[in-house]
Amino acid sequence: MKARLTTVNDAEGVFNVQKMTWIDSYPNKKYGVKRKDIVERFADEKKFIANTRKKIEGYGKDICGWVVELDGKIVGFSATHKNKGKDLVGAIYVLPEYQGRGIGKILLQKVLDFLKKSKEVWLEVASYNKNAINFYEKSGFHIVPGTEGKHEIIKGKFIPTIEMKRDQ
Numbered sequence: 357m358k359a360r361l362t363t364v365n366d367a368e369g370v371f372n373v374q375k376m377t378w379i380d381s382y383p384n385k386k387y388g389v390k391r392k393d394i395v396e397r398f399a400d401e402k403k404f405i406a407n408t409r410k411k412i413e414g415y416g417k418d419i420c421g422w423v424v425e426l427d428g429k430i431v432g433f434s435a436t437h438k439n440k441g442k443d444l445v446g447a448i449y450v451l452p453e454y455q456g457r458g459i460g461k462i463l464l465q466k467v468l469d470f471l472k473k474s475k476e477v478w479l480e481v482a483s484y485n486k487n488a489i490n491f492y493e494k495s496g497f498h499i500v501p502g503t504e505g506k507h508e509i510i511k512g513k514f515i516p517t518i519e520m521k522r523d524q
């Protein structure tokens with residue numbers, strides 16, 4: 357199994373992975389995040405896919421992404437970008453039915469290889485997303501205290517976040 361660079365033709369597949377993993381991972385009773393909120397977030401598929409294409413078109417020195425394609429479909433993707441001077445794991449998403457097969461690890465390795473000259477690699481994760489936090493801890497990241505934040509998923513509805521860091 358191999359990851360390859362994302363191309364503009366992957367935009368729809370990448371969007372699909374993002375939508376399906378969000379629906380699977382982010383609904384949360386305690387924080388009032390409902391499945392329908394996530395569905396609403398991704399309702400304008402055309403706009404999302406067009407935005408994804410634009411991002412992919414911008415790939416270069418500071419921003420890049422990879423996909424794993426199996427059985428002719430995109431089953432996972434990762435991406436990296438810089439934000440406020442931080443080198444970030446922007447995303448790692450693997451379709452639920454393909455998780456636990458080593459795909460996330462391959463996709464994360466692509467990001468780490470791309471950022472091999474960075475002193476530190478950062479990421480932001482939903483603070484209740486224990487699966488992802490465990491995965492990242494296993495990969496050498498640790499939670500940075502005092503980095504709690506929130507991410508607006510639809511107007512007025514937020515997911516609580518925390519940052520993690522890995523010293524290279």
Ligand SMILES: CC(C)(COP(=O)(O)OP(=O)(O)OC[C@H]1O[C@@H](n2cnc3c(N)ncnc32)[C@H](O)[C@@H]1OP(=O)(O)O)[C@@H](O)C(=O)NCCC(=O)NCCS
Pocket residue numbers: 377381447448449450451454455456457458459460461462480481482485486487488490491494
């Ligand atoms: C988190 C995610 C990317 C991991 O990808 P994956 O393909 O399922 O993980 P892998 O099979 O590559 O696992 C890699 C390693 O992490 C470990 N791991 C994976 N999930 C784990 C978990 N929940 N708890 C502990 N360890 C875990 C595996 O055991 C494996 O260890 P090994 O290297 O010793 O074999 C994937 O489950 C996912 O897409 N989740 C939903 C979306 C999400 O939360 N993304 C992160 C957003 S910030």
